[in-house]
Amino acid sequence: MAHAEEEEDDYLAMSFDDTLSKPGKETSLQRTTRLKQEAAKRGRVLSKKELADKAKEARETALATQLDASNKGAKMMAKMGFKGGALGKSEDARTRPIEVLMKDDRGGIGMDSDKKRKIREAAAELEGHQKRRKVDEVEYRERTRFEREEKRASGQMWSAMRTLEGFETGEVDTGNGGKDCKEPDAEQDGTKAQATAKQTPLHLINILWRPLVKQRLEKEQERRMRYDLDQSLTSRTDYEDPDADNDDKFALGTAVEELDEEDDELSSFEALSPAERLESIIEELRGKYNYCFWCKYRYPDETLEGCPGLTEDEHG
Template structure:
């Protein structure tokens, strides 16, 4: 091969278009390469954490523990006056050997503001705890009161039922003995004390009905019957019966002053003793032994 011939194996080719525009893929790859070369900037939180670590390190490092080349001028002056590291200032015994710790105050509040905030927070917490305790106490008292009122109402209903049964047995006994009386004419205060409140209530209702009927009836102004008796005149509104003030029934007052459970117990005991009737079984037995009855109280029949 002659020297004039070109060596195609060692030939280098240049880009015929050096200023040709780059494709989008090439631009993207270039941006990624440049971004990888740059250091990632620290965030604000990272900078604050780094500054806090530096400050804590500076506060916890004693100037006296540093080498002489880095010791402050104040430490050098103290050393010239005889101060030694680890000893106290002056000649007094028991003096402080460590400097007072620095407490960095954060925020814009004045001196004592933190204590005031703590005091207010403590007062608010104590008030909230007090309200919570009072609320729990009120809820407990309310539940107890409701339960007590419900039990009293239930006991009062059973007491009225027991009085009706007692009246029925007493009335039947009087009829059997031939001592039947006109209940309308008999004074309520003369009946058995155990069911006297029932008779008093019935008597009062009768009086109120008669008075109301006489007040509303207008026949008295248009009709006059000379032969009408006192009851007819009262019904026609021609005269109003004036009830004489009766003497106080101290025996009844004492009976009503008892607790509802005690009153019910007296009526139930009277029915068992005299008529062999168990108010809880709702059954009248043949004899005083009352065989088959579980007991005297309601709990015995549960």
């Protein structure tokens, strides 16, 4: 009964901590638990941060430790005047040892510097490419805007040139007393101008609309040459009949040699920008015929009363 009355161990309520805390012989369960814990500690590899922290802690501990007077190195430094602190006489002398950088890869000496150099070069190249791209975009927009303005000014120039030609050849009524003037049609203009060109040498025509006559003669020459080629005429275009008049020569295409002659005045005029040529033609229309190209109106007198100005912007 005494043995039965002794307190028995309640294995269901026991924990590992309670088992390990009890003195005495280590049980098999305790031994297995202990071996697992030790194996886990031995097998875990410290991370780079943990290794760096551990090395820093050891370095700080060593720096905080005073040199023993019996140390041979301390004795040698004391003989040379070292009393502690930094080495050297300069104010910014080093007080901490140079840190050792451990390599954890197979790269050769200087490979890290080469990698950094390549990264810097790649970054500089990328930055330069972005700058060039930005400049290219600005230049492209500027070039596109300039080409658009040049094309628009060129169209206005040819229109003003046809108007001036119409006034001077009679295509446009010059005695309308201030009524609106209709510009000659680009497809149907030149009826009287062609007759004028046949009767007047090209170099004697007003320089402000001479390019229009030259362009028309070149088109006629090309049309005649294609017609001759299609019809397979036996008459050669380089043959000149001494008895043929100017109209016959023009019809046969032998009178266009005049286009090949040098015309310095025309070359200088065509060297100007379309906007500059347009400005000259507009001034001629205003000064000679009291006509405003932008208003599309011929005023009664040279004052052009009511005209907003000389430029298109002034006309809104």
